[in-house]
Amino acid sequence: MFTYERSNSSRLWFPCVDSFSESCTWTILITCHEDYTAISSGELVEVEHSVQKKKKRFYYHLQIPTSASNIGLVVGKFTPIVHPDMHEVVHFCFPTLKSLLLDTCGNTHRIFEYYEDMLNTRYPYSTYKQVFVDNLDSKYVAFATLSIFSINLLHSKHIIEQAYATRKILAQAIAEQYFGCFISMQSCPDSWLVRGIAGFLAHDYYKKAFGNNEYRYQVKEAMDKVIKYEQQFRPIVLDPSHKGYTEKDYFHIKNFHTWSPLYDKMHRVKSFLIMRMLENYLGRALLLQVFNKMLSLAQIAITQKYNSNSWHHLYASTGSFIWAISTVTGKNIDTFLKQWVFQGGHVKLTGSFVFHRRRNTVLLEIRQVHVNKTGVWQYLGPLMIWLQELDGTFKHNLQIEDNISKHDITCHSKSRRNKKKKIPLCTGEEIDMDLSAMDQDSPVLWLRIDPEMNLLREVILEQPDYQWQYQLRYERDIIAQLESLAILDNYSTNSTIRNTLSEILGNDQIFYRVRCEAAFCLRKVANKVGSQYNGPQTMIKLFRKLFGSPSCQHIVRMNNFSNFKMYFIQKSLIVAMAGLRTDHGICPHEILRFLLDLFKYNDNSKNKFSDAYFRAAMIDALAE
Template sequence: MSSKQNKKSSQWTSGSNRNFKLVHQSLTISEINFKKQTIIGSTELTVLPFTNTGKLWRLPLNCKQCRILRVTVNGSHKANNSYVDPTLSICPPETKKRNLEYYDTCHYDAIQSCDSDCSSGAGELVIKIPKAAYDSLGAFVLFENKPLKVMVEFSLEQPKGGVQFVIPPGSASDSPHLHAFSYGLENASRLWFPCVDSYTEPCHWTLYFTVPAHMMAISCGDLTEQLLSADGKKKTFHYTLNVPTAAPCIAFVIGSFEVYPDPVMQEVTHFCLPGLLPILKNTVQFVHEVFGFFEELLSTRFPHSSYKLVFVDQTYQDTSSYSTLTICNTNLLHSNRVIDQVTVTRRLLTRAIAQQYFGCYLLPQLWNDWWLPCGIAGFITGLFCRKISGSTEYQHWVMEEVQRVCQYESEHTLPPLCGTLQVTSASSSSSGPRASIHPHLVSGRELAVLMSKAHLILRSIQLKIGHDLLMQVFHKQLTLASSASQSSDFAHWHNLIISTAGLMKSIQTVSGKDLSHFMEQWVCRNGVPRFHVSFSYMRKKNYVELRLKQDLPRGYSKFVGPMTVVVQEFDGHFSHTIQVEDISTTHELPCHSKIRKSKKRKVPLSHGEEVDIDVSSLDMEVPVLWLRVDPEFQWLRQLSMEQPDTLWHSMLKYERDAVAQVEAIEALEEFPSSTSRDLLRESILNTQFYYKVRVQAAHSLAKLITDTASSGGSPGFLVSVFQKLYGSQAHLTIVRYNDFSDIAAYFVQKAIVQSVAGVRNMHNQCPKEVLSFLWDLFKYSDNQINKYSDGYYFSTLVDSLALTVTPKVAVVPTPLGLDVAKIPVAIMTSESQAILQEIVQGLNIEKVIPSYKHSITASCLAGLRVLQKNGHLPTDSSLFREYASKDNFVEVRLAALKALVDIVQAEHSEGDMNFLLDIVENDIPAVRLWVLQMLASNPPFTRKTESKLNTLTLVERMWSLICVKFSHDSRSRNAAVDVYSALYGRLTPTCLPQGLGIVIDLKEKVARSSLASPALVCTRPTLSSPPLHSRCTVLCVCSQSPKTLISATDDTRPKTISPTPPVSGLLQKELLNSTPSPVIPQIKMEPMDTSPGAAITSGGSTSTGSASVKSLSLKIPTSHLKRPLLPYTHEGGEFPTPSPELGPSGAPSEGSLSPYPSKHKKRKSEHKHKKKNKHKQKHKHRS
């Protein structure tokens, strides 16, 4: 290697701690055994040591759950190795701590210690290069910089993650449905072969897979050859990947598949399991359009010469993208008779292809830059969906994504997308700022919201600099990457890596705009602004006074920047840009229209159309028809708008923007009136409206009818809408034959049915005419002439039946509110019997004629659970357990498991909870992840509630899941952490021993470090008498509030508690008579007299005699905590037991607990004087 090339290689490595460069890696899977679920293979890494660091003696690699058989260097030199995986047990087994604060620290340290980008020499597997390997290279190895070839032979036996073996029950070894594939979250290739598992270490690849002759191997790169063994029993597939690719982008699929070359693009090939080829052809018929759109949009050809789309079963997620390969779930396939699945599948497959450009080809530099390729892929996916579905669908999708992010931010706290905008390298990440996002440390729900936020940020950048300029930025990045991938000099491969700082630099170069402030506000900070907007018209000066106020939660920064305000006036549509600089601002927007007295006016709207508007119902003194703030969603924000109902009426009726119409419909839910009701009805009937606007109008109309039930609101109002749209011409009460050729009408039809089912009368009961309407739909539903499947429509009917169910039993809470006592009903009502009969009939029909993805069965199971929950059926989980077994289709299993989660939450059933945890521990990854997410969303109990499930056994089982059992599955591990947090919070579970503690007064403003002062230190005494109960806590109570408990055995966080709980008299006496510890505590605990005849406080009352004492409340005056306390230093014996002074009510008077009762008044006056002087000295000291 030349000195110039060597200098460039040194520049390349400045971005990491590695003192070598991985140039090429060869991976061989020589044997795969489905029966034993084992893989035997080897990998050869060609590494180039850097001369400026001397010889390479240690080669750190990433490797988990693999058994290392042998390691050799340069072919013949055996090398020793060491293997340490810190993630096998996150927390030390001997620790007794069970709080998430401690776990998070241990988890982060474990991940960092084996992250090759974060620590010097990081990796689970460390290979020691023998000196003989260098000797064989010659004397001038340091000057010539010759590569080392390291061969690692390994085996993988029954992997817990990384590789999924799909073996249907009862399948033979030659079954066509046997298959296996690799999977993982981001850099998880280490789970199935040794590698440098980092995005910053791309290289060339050669892949060999030897499989049974009736199977095929599908992997990354181009298939160069297939070799059949001499005995004809095995076949070897050889793939070559000449584009530098990182190890996390390598995957494989092995099995018997049907092959379908794309009829339009020869470079694209599709694979599916046997028997699914017809629906595969229907599903992927649009794929060539995606490639054409992206190539035109980015002005760049697809970076690879081939692409493979493989559909398999039991995948972790719907799509997983790797270099030239996408592994998809079989459940995404659909026939041309299915409507509901089409949009979902197309969006997912489009995003998978987008990730081939950004995520598999262009790689993130650090975890702080992970959001960038993820956001760009989501952004260009939305652009394609806008092309095939229209701008209205795209704008509505953007609105839903914004609402999703804002909703999550209001309930939780998202981390920033990027920790810092500074140009940092991987080498500095270990000592620099901690990455705000690490996929192995973030839960799946949070990761999905972060992905939505990322593409919304990219859309905001597009609105700031323009669409064409942003596409030029992307084109520039791809052009540099294309040149680098074709170069044999790996010093140029850094152009394959993108970063946040690099994007900002490219944007400034192309557009001339500096986005530092924008990126700092939206990428490096968390939270979204919340605005409350109102306005009034000032007639004298003819302007609109806009008032905008930010709701600023604690810890969040205020929003500063421009915002667009659109005012629709009589004379036109006018846009204003205001500058938001403070929490509360007022802006004057000039009006261009003058008030004229007329009933009808021709008004030009935003889309260019002029319409005649009847303004007789409007306020003629105000020339404003409606007002909108940030209509294009330039910012991620929550917005509440105050307008009169007449303005919302005008917006819904005349505005053609779908988002504006949806906003108006949602606002009209707060204005129940006949006008609002009529306008919503007209919106449903208007076929020119976007179908999702009509769907929203149906739901809002049902709510208005319920709200006006006492004043004449009737479900017949909504039923008449359905009959007018879908009723028979001969008789409107009879529904027409199913005809779903109009897709928009199909979705509106389902929405109206569900809306009618949700109507309630003034007694919150389902009206009888609603049930009659639904029975007619079941009776006359006919799908014989319909070319589309009615499975989803029929499941909607079943769901609507479940919506009509209302509680039939009286629910009486116990005095403590810990449980409920249900008063059963002897006989089911006729309505509930009819609903049950329809559900059972649906289940039986499904076994003979199954619907697509068994959607009807899933709805029937949900309906049965609704009947149980409302007291019409006894709660029984046995049926749901049967449907949750592995023999059923996954969608049916999930519906049954959802019902079981609901039963556990409502009934606190220990058996069902154990059943769910068994599934979590033993089932396939996708199912266990779903169960954990459901338990996190619907926990059976929380830290603030009592439950018989809150036991030490459950704590230990959950702790074992997050620390040990999910060591090779970060998704499930993080989901289990969410469940643990939902049950117990961040602190030690309440069912565990909390140890001795102290209650301190936070108003004293004493830091925890100041607890060493004599007045506040409380040490844990050692009792000579039998130990206290494990849940006993000795408290020193201040009379002020709030109070905080600091556990003596848990040093994590203070815990706010209610006033001191009562302590039993026997326990108190045992404590007072115990022998003190040699370590002298500094809090004087002044005892109560528990002898017979002494007065005590028990639950606020006074009693005499020790026999009647059940609990005792300690009360220590605040004054005793504000002066140095007397330590109890005597060697033995009992504490003095002075007789307390009784007040007028018989209770101990103020200060009666002092050991000097005769000098109480004198002490009190002296204390006041000292307190005053002390306050003066304290104030002087602070000054």
């Protein structure tokens, strides 16, 4: 038995004042069968045994004022495991899953250490309990000192994929102990604040654990999801309590209980994105000082147990957040909140440019032609442009003042007739670049709009195919590379694009997710060209070059997944190849035979990692 969170629904299982802004200290008494263990919010004080009645009584005490919405409990046949590196943390699971639990939660203490160092504040509670249960309707639920997880998150050390997802969810649940449980929202419209801060902390740990490229990929994926939702359904208004907001849709958003599940999910995602934008707006150091200020005031408030007037620091609201930012930074964020928090929607920009040789300038035109579409609003404000020229990357901060704005950007480079040259990139490195494909009169290699994703936006940029190819080959930012791949399949008749995609797939210096996307882009190009391009043989040859046996490339080598990036590329390449089609819309015979041979020669006998997900990918490939 366990409680699950549906906003402020604690009143459904015990009588209480079920409001986020009503806190108190708690003494919780749970009586259960002697074979069971009861886990609840707070610190375990005592366990009484009644031998005659075959009962056990658990006493929990929570000294920090907490709202009823953040109180939870679990009762079941669990095995407790104290974390070896942090004794305040206790894990619970079913006895048969103990080995998986040890592999799953081994890095929990590192998450606490990272948050405490980042926020310059100790974990606010004296204990933390992680319980893994069956039939949980979500991946996790966070209560004060207690997080309940689905057993589907448990994995052995031999599983690769689940480790990424589970680590992120564990980090999110611990972040919500700080912002969500210790500092709770004051009301439903303020939920964006604690959700956004907790998401920001979790993604920041994810960046530390898995790298900046993986983090930026997650940000782009989150932004694409929010934009797709807002264009398909409705704008997501983070704080609808503002006096300028009026309800216009089929369900109200001022109360959790009227939200759709999908809206609730996208609200969490957008809250994180807006908090990340605020980091770019204020600066990382100042934003962390604001978080520290909020936690420090809350720590002081809990010491005054008999003076509840100071407990308002335990509740986060948009108003208190504005005050904290003003106090710490001296900055005014009213315009930012009006654009991104008090109204819903995102920005959709269409850009095109031409180079004027005489003036040595780029005429850039930014158009907002989708303003009246669902989820899109007019943006007026600063916009960052990066111009990659022959002499380096130059950043320009433009001001958007109308739906159609034109800007003259002066180039710092002169066009050169020589075909090869060392080009300095934004990272500071210089690379040899073949310039034979570019316009001989222009020094512009490529242009990027809002490369740091300072806006919640969709960008449609019109530039020649050779500039997209240069951006894919030589730009070091994975967002730029992914944007290029999303465009290049439209130029399928150009043979150099097919060669570029093949080079990206085989380039070990390219981030693995970009190489995976390149495989699917090459599939699209091959299907559009049809019989004019031998896509099946090209991709089979590439696969055998990367993963074929050294003695006989026609046979795939024994599985060795110690190189994670090559493992993910291998899976993606198999699924991409399965989507190849002839002019008649059927799978080529050589591809089908190739996939069946993969099953036949798959050998995982000497691999320390499981091939369960790999075999699942091969089955998905056959189902394409």
